[in-house]
Amino acid sequence: MTGDRPVLDQVNLVVRDMPAAVEFYRRLGVDIPDRGPWDAHHRSAATSSPIDFDLDSTEFAAKWNEGAGGGAVLGFKVSSRDEVDRLHTELTGAGYTSQQSPYDAFWGARYAIVEDPDGNAVGIMSPIDDALRSAPPM
DSSP states (O other): OOTTOOEEEEEEEEESOHHHHHHHHHHHTOOOOOOSTTTTTEEEOOOSSSSEEEEEEHHHHHHHOTTOOSEEEEEEEOSOHHHHHHHHHHHHHTTOOEEEEEEEOTTSSEEEEEEOTTOOEEEEEOOOOGGGOOOOOO
16 A cells, blocks of 8 residues: 555445355356355455455445445555545545445444445445454344
């Protein structure tokens, strides 16, 4: 990460049918391992790419994005928790729509989502602090 410039590091694809999505991406050649009890709602591809590719069920996406409506979320990593709040304030102050106000997410990061001019979801995430992790909402 360079200074305070956001770095694209994640794509979350919100899917209606997790088994069908996993089958499709596996047929495409994406390595999506079976990992356990969250497999029905969250799957992470094993990649050598610096960009994470995750599949999230619509039900699970609603737990971390109150404005979730399906589609993809482009995730940008920023340098600090404060930078998440600053960028969210700057973007919404410029008239862009917030889908998810900044909050301390269960996985230990500060996180927010705004919409780009075409309504695409853009996540802004701080580094993860393991001390701030908690159980995912049920």
